[in-house]
Amino acid sequence: MSKSNLITPRTLKGFRDFLPELMIPREHLMETARRVYRSYGFSPIDTPALEHLEILKGKGSEETDKQLYEFEDKKGRPVGMRFDLTVPLARFVAQHASELGMPFKRYHIATVWRGENTQRGRYREFMQCDFDTIGTKSVAADIETALVIHDLMHAIGITKFKIHINNRQVLNGLLERLDLLEQSTAILRALDKLGKVDADKVAAEMVAVAGATEAQARDVLSLAALQGEPSSVLAGLAPLVAGSQRGEAGVERLHELLTGIKAAGVSDARIHLDVAIARGLDYYTGVIFETFLEDLPGIGSVCSGGRYDNLAELYTKAELPGIGASLGLDRLLAALEELNLVEKVRTPAPVLIAYFDSARFEDYLRLAARVRSTGVGVEVYPEAIKLGQQLKYADRRGFRLALIAGDREFASNTCQIKDLASGASSEASLASNADELVERILAILAENAD
RNA sequence: GUGGCUGUAGCUCAGUUGGUUAGAGCGUCGGAUUGUGGUUCCGAAUGUCGGGGGUUCGAGUCCCCUCAGCCACCCCA
Numbered sequence: 001m002s003k004s005n006l007i008t009p010r011t012l013k014g015f016r017d018f019l020p021e022l023m024i025p026r027e028h029l030m031e032t033a034r035r036v037y038r039s040y041g042f043s044p045i046d047t048p049a050l051e052h053l054e055i056l057k058g059k060g061s062e063e064t065d066k067q068l069y070e071f072e073d074k075k076g077r078p079v080g081m082r083f084d085l086t087v088p089l090a091r092f093v094a095q096h097a098s099e100l101g102m103p104f105k106r107y108h109i110a111t112v113w114r115g116e117n118t119q120r121g122r123y124r125e126f127m128q129c130d131f132d133t134i135g136t137k138s139v140a141a142d143i144e145t146a147l148v149i150h151d152l153m154h155a156i157g158i159t160k161f162k163i164h165i166n167n168r169q170v171l172n173g174l175l176e177r178l179d180l181l182e183q184s185t186a187i188l189r190a191l192d193k194l195g196k197v198d199a200d201k202v203a204a205e206m207v208a209v210a211g212a213t214e215a216q217a218r219d220v221l222s223l224a225a226l227q228g229e230p231s232s233v234l235a236g237l238a239p240l241v242a243g244s245q246r247g248e249a250g251v252e253r254l255h256e257l258l259t260g261i262k263a264a265g266v267s268d269a270r271i272h273l274d275v276a277i278a279r280g281l282d283y284y285t286g287v288i289f290e291t292f293l294e295d296l297p298g299i300g301s302v303c304s305g306g307r308y309d310n311l312a313e314l315y316t317k318a319e320l321p322g323i324g325a326s327l328g329l330d331r332l333l334a335a336l337e338e339l340n341l342v343e344k345v346r347t348p349a350p351v352l353i354a355y356f357d358s359a360r361f362e363d364y365l366r367l368a369a370r371v372r373s374t375g376v377g378v379e380v381y382p383e384a385i386k387l388g389q390q391l392k393y394a395d396r397r398g399f400r401l402a403l404i405a406g407d408r409e410f411a412s413n414t415c416q417i418k419d420l421a422s423g424a425s426s427e428a429s430l431a432s433n434a435d436e437l438v439e440r441i442l443a444i445l446a447e448n449a450d
Numbered sequence: 451g452u453g454g455c456u457g458u459a460g461c462u463c464a465g466u467u468g469g470u471u472a473g474a475g476c477g478u479c480g481g482a483u484u485g486u487g488g489u490u491c492c493g494a495a496u497g498u499c500g501g502g503g504g505u506u507c508g509a510g511u512c513c514c515c516u517c518a519g520c521c522a523c524c525c526c527a
Contacts, residue, residue: 008501013518066451067525084527116525117451118518128527189525304527328527356485391487406485420487 014115014124022333025342026127029156029329030109033129036152037107040144042131045106047088049113053078055091058314067114081113085130085326086283086311093134093322094315102135102320109329121299121334130305132324134312139253141323142287142307143260149291149303149325150266156332157341160294164274165230167254167287168306171278173247174223174240178216186210187220188278194224224276230258233273250286257287283308289325293335302332349377350400350445354391357406358384367403367415370434376441395420401444403437405430419444 011017018026034044053070057080070080082088085108093104109129118124131148133141146163153161171188175181190205199221206217219240226236234255241247254273261271277290286307293302305325312320336342351371353364361384368378379399381390387404394402404416409427415437418425428437 010518064525112527114526118520119522120520122526126527300526302527326527331527354486387486389487393487395487402487404486408485416486418486423487425486 012124014118014122016123016125022337022342024348025336026329026333029333030127030129032155033109033152033327033329034107036148036155037129037131039151040105040131040148042105042107042148045092045108046110047082047085047092047108049081049111050079051082051088051091053080055315056080056082056087058087067116069113069115082110083114084112085110085128086132086308086324089130089132089134089322089324090312090320091315093320094312094318097316097318097320103141104134105132106134107131121331123330126328126330129327129329130324132305132322134320134322137309137321139256139260142253142257143264145287145305145323145325146257146261146271146289147264147266149289149305150261150270152303152327153291158293161270162272162292162294163270164272164277164290164292164301165254165257165287166273166275166277167250168278168284169246169250169253169286170237170241170275171223171250173244173250174220176246177241177244178212178219180210180212180216180220183210183212187212191220191224191276192278194221194276199224226273226275230268230271230273233275234258237275253286283311285309287323293339295339296335299331299335299338301328302335303327349379351376351378351403351441352390352394352397352399352401353378353380353403354387354394354405355381355384356387356390356404357410360405360410363405363410367405367430367434367437371403371438371441374438374442376445391418391420401441417441417444 050073056068056070057065064083068080068083070078073079089106089108093100107130109127111125111127113125115124116122131145133144146165149163171191172181172184175184175187180187187206187210190202190210193205194202203214203217203221206212206220207214212220223237223240226233234251237251237254238248241251258271258273262268274290277288284306286309288306289304290301291303293299303325305323307321307323309321310319311322312318333342353368355361355364364380368380371378381393391402399420402418402420404418404425405414409415412427413430414427415430415434416425416427417437417440426440428434428440430437
């Protein structure tokens with residue numbers, strides 16, 4: 001093929017390739033999420049990437065419609081690619097409720113697609129790690145959701161994070177009192193900007209866009225002025241919603257939530273009662289969560305969710321309340337990368353066997369099989385090139401150990417173990433199924449395990 | 451979807467008011483007397499100057515379009 005005929009290798013805007021050094025930590029994150037979810041009894045499920053368009057469009061706002069990848073399949077059926085995992089979950093639960101039994105707890109780690117403009121940490125194809133509890137309105141599920149988020153961040157190794165918590169009922173209760181319920185979407189949208197934009201501008205937007213009066217805007221903002229310990233914010237909240245049944249219920253619910261979280265041993269420092277967060281998705285009806293990294297707040301929330309008490313109503317008459325949250329794996333990874341918390345390991349196996357003596361290839365294969373049988377990853381170098389080059393390869397790829405055996409070693413039925421970090425090497429016997437060698441490898445790996 | 455900024459070797463960049471064969475550092479690869487890497491020394495390769503079109507005697511340098519990245523709005527993981 002002539003050069004001019006070559007097709008330029010490239011990927012679509014917002015779609016990315018993952019090289020090993022990025023994919024290894026990515027898989028690691030997924031495994032961590034899986035482990036934490038399972039530890040709370042959530043079960044894995046999967047659903048199709050493609051859904052009937054009506055399923056995806058049913059609950060969406062104009063905004064999600066705009067971002068939806070939709071087209072006709074080969075038979076002319078209107079279809080769309082899922083843009084989150086919550087809508088597919090609603091369909092899934094409505095379809096299988098009788099088989100699942102309630103309450104139903106599931107996690108779902110999968111790719112979603114949104115055709116919006118890209119930015120750092122924002123892609124058109126990205127992975128979400130959702131966990132949800134369906135079929136109970138109990139505050140126990142709210143508490144558990146917060147605990148999972150907390151444990152998840154810990155398990156990932158993030159120490160400086162804050163879970164922002166709010167409750168839609170509180171907001172709506174206040175709006176009800178102020179007679180602003182009609183314009184709640186516009187008000188909340190403006191309110192959500194607090195922190196990015198100063199209060200005067202937010203107030204101005206409430207007046208201009210949402211049609212509130214100056215006094216109403218100030219009252220809404222007085223809510224957001226509440227700062228400090230969760231308990232004191234809570235105390236300040238009560239008088240603001242007094243008289244609104246909805247608002248009072250919301251405050252009470254927040255109180256129960258915070259009490260439960262505290263009882264489970266979560267530090268107050270990790271929790272921020274943030275009455276300004278509203279979240280864009282309109283399906284939330286109760287508690288709302290957003291999680292921010294203290295060292296990188298600008299990247300946005302890395303784990304968000306909340307309670308939605310009627311998500312499945314479009315697909316079934318059964319009442320299926322739910323609560324859950326979603327870890328934005330790719331956004332989090334972008335953040336970890338920026339904070340230099342991603343370890344640069346390019347090989348998943350810790351041991352390299354040098355292909356040293358071309359006549360001994362079968363011995364190397366045998367040795368590799370023996371070490372693998374203990375659960376340790378082993379790679380045999382594929383070519384009998386100079387030893388120095390093989391060690392260089394091992395060093396760059398981040399192997400911990402190299403096993404070297406040539407005539408000398410085989411003559412004495414031993415094998416050299418070289419620690420690539422220190423450069424030290426020692427010999428171990430290959431006698432009786434290489435037990436000594438295996439033991440030594442396991443000991444060394446146990447020493448510098450994470 | 452709207453607006454702004456950016457685009458030169460794998461990476462980070464330099465490239466004078468448009469002027470002859472486009473540079474550096476890092477990285478990569480090879481070598482420094484036959485079984486030991488990460489340091490050092492020597493050497494080598496690599497660019498259709500993101501892509502397309504235009505202005506010009508002549509464009510990496512100017513203009514238009516397009517693609518991609520970054521930022522803001524919007525929204526969100």
